[in-house]
Amino acid sequence: MTAKTFRFFREDLCTRCGDCFAACPYLELPPEEAKSEISSLIDGGSSLALEVCNTCHTCDALCPENAGPYELVLERWSKRDQGLPTTARLVTPSEPCNIWSSLKALMPADELSLLHSWDDFSPCDEICLTGFYTSVVPYILQSKVLKGLPKIVGSEALFGCAGDIYKTGSFTMVEQITRRLEKLFKEMGVKKVVASMSAEGMVLSEILPRRFGAKFAFEVEALETWLLRRLQEEKIKPLESLDLTVTVHDNCLSKMQEGRLQEINRKIVRRLGCEIIEPRHTRERSLCCGFGAAAAHYRVIDIMASGYRRLKELEETGADAAVIYCPACLFILTLIKVVAGSSLPLYHPVELVEMAAGEKPLQRHERRAWDMIAIISNHLLKCAASPAYRRPFKPAYIAPEITPLPELPRGDRRRTKALAAFYHSPLVQNRLVRALISFFFKRIVSSYDTRRKRRLGLKLESTPEHPFHQPG
Numbered sequence: 106m107t108a109k110t111f112r113f114f115r116e117d118l119c120t121r122c123g124d125c126f127a128a129c130p131y132l133e134l135p136p137e138e139a140k141s142e143i144s145s146l147i148d149g150g151s152s153l154a155l156e157v158c159n160t161c162h163t164c165d166a167l168c169p170e171n172a173g174p175y176e177l178v179l180e181r182w183s184k185r186d187q188g189l190p191t192t193a194r195l196v197t198p199s200e201p202c203n204i205w206s207s208l209k210a211l212m213p214a215d216e217l218s219l220l221h222s223w224d225d226f227s228p229c230d231e232i233c234l235t236g237f238y239t240s241v242v243p244y245i246l247q248s249k250v251l252k253g254l255p256k257i258v259g260s261e262a263l264f265g266c267a268g269d270i271y272k273t274g275s276f277t278m279v280e281q282i283t284r285r286l287e288k289l290f291k292e293m294g295v296k297k298v299v300a301s302m303s304a305e306g307m308v309l310s311e312i313l314p315r316r317f318g319a320k321f322a323f324e325v326e327a328l329e330t331w332l333l334r335r336l337q338e339e340k341i342k343p344l345e346s347l348d349l350t351v352t353v354h355d356n357c358l359s360k361m362q363e364g365r366l367q368e369i370n371r372k373i374v375r376r377l378g379c380e381i382i383e384p385r386h387t388r389e390r391s392l393c394c395g396f397g398a399a400a401a402h403y404r405v406i407d408i409m410a411s412g413y414r415r416l417k418e419l420e421e422t423g424a425d426a427a428v429i430y431c432p433a434c435l436f437i438l439t440l441i442k443v444v445a446g447s448s449l450p451l452y453h454p455v456e457l458v459e460m461a462a463g464e465k466p467l468q469r470h471e472r473r474a475w476d477m478i479a480i481i482s483n484h485l486l487k488c489a490a491s492p493a494y495r496r497p498f499k500p501a502y503i504a505p506e507i508t509p510l511p512e513l514p515r516g517d518r519r520r521t522k523a524l525a526a527f528y529h530s531p532l533v534q535n536r537l538v539r540a541l542i543s544f545f546f547k548r549i550v551s552s553y554d555t556r557r558k559r560r561l562g563l564k565l566e567s568t569p570e571h572p573f574h575q576p577g
């Protein structure tokens with residue numbers, strides 16, 4: 106049987122003007138080179154975009170013809186047929202050592218009990234869907250300011266509504282997940298979904314119905330839209346004005362629907378008495394948190410380099426704090442923050458609302474970031490020890506019925522716990538070791554990124570304040 110061909114790019118609309126790749130914050134090509142780049146990509150030739158795309162959606166948002174140039178990158182990636190590199194085991198729930206099963210070995214009892222309570226797919230009209238990465242920081246949904254939310258439901262068995270997988274161009278898997286979601290929501294009789302991860306809400310309302318023929322009979326609302334409405338209706342009453350300057354990080358999928366979600370998040374923070382200082386790349390030109398940088402080659406170092414670039418931009422605003430409304434971006438940028446030794450406070454909008462309502466957010470982000478470093482360390486140890494584990498793999502078929510996910514093997518559980526205990530201990534959590542980690546992290550990612558850009562013939566950053574600026 107031949108593989109199905111997916112065609113999402115609208116070649117009939119494209120004028121080959123090159124505006125997309127001239128605006129791409131990772132290519133920044135001069136106009137003539139941008140025109141050749143898009144032509145080469147359309148004609149199946151070599152392309153820099155295939156090497157450096159961070160899946161940020163800027164080109165789609167800025168294409169004057171709505172042709173979908175990013176989808177052209179995805180189409181080419183979708184033809185990669187060598188299996189997924191081993192790093193992808195971390196974000197594939199059907200693999201035993203994925204981040205969700207590993208984290209359950211490290212989570213406190215209150216979070217485990219939350220996750221357990223959310224794993225209930227009995228019939229229900231209205232639900233709040235947890236989200237792939239809300240499950241990494243589940244304590245955010247424990248907040249009292251979310252009283253009144255519909256029943257919270259979800260698990261990693263939904264594969265994040267295929268959002269991550271779509272971004273790698275693994276379209277066959279996206280189709281399988283779409284069929285699973287259709288069946289589940291139909292059986293549950295869901296009529297409304299409040300998406301705790303608004304990016305997943307965008308996948309449910311835009312990507313799966315328009316590109317994969319999903320038949321969903323429910324409306325989707327982002328958690329932030331729900332939150333803003335509660336504030337406007339005074340069902341949540343802030344006790345005080347926060348009086349902070351904040352910078353806002355916009356995620357890739359927030360660039361869809363004319364950036365409506367970006368404005369909703371800004372309305373929330375302004376309502377709480379915060380002044381916004383925009384970062385250099387913002388709204389439809391926002392940089393990726395770093396996560397999308399792995400889509401091209403599945404390299405952790407690409408996530409680190411790209412995430413560090415974003416974190417530096419947020420720091421350079423001089424704001425008191427950064428607001429990050431996507432839980433995936435929040436988790437990645439916190440990971441970068443702890444290894445880079447940054448002191449910029451990072452908040453989810455729910456946490457800002459909590460603060461304004463006189464509550465103290467649980468803010469376990471940094472602890473969770475060290476947990477995640479333990480999980481990644483275990484993965485790297487396994488790669489070093491086992492040639493079989495290092496090999497690319499084919500993800501298991503995702504059936505329409507939800508099937509039980511594999512348990513974390515006992516050896517991995519023990520090792521992950523021991524590594525986490527080490528990272529949380531005073532042996533690592535002291536000023537000297539943290540300063541050394543930060544120093545080596547910055548040196549490694551800066552030199553990696555500079556070498557990579559030179560190899561690809563890309564522009565080195567020209568502003569002196571940029572982390573990758575290399576004098577001389």
Ligand code: SF4
Pocket residue numbers: 118119120121122123124125126143167168169170171172173174
């Ligand atoms: S995809 Fe859009 S921006 Fe890019 S060349 Fe075609 S028309 Fe121009």
Ligand code: SF4
Pocket residue numbers: 125128129130131132154157158159160161162163164165174175178
């Ligand atoms: S999605 Fe972003 S990184 Fe990828 S080609 Fe488009 S603008 Fe560039």
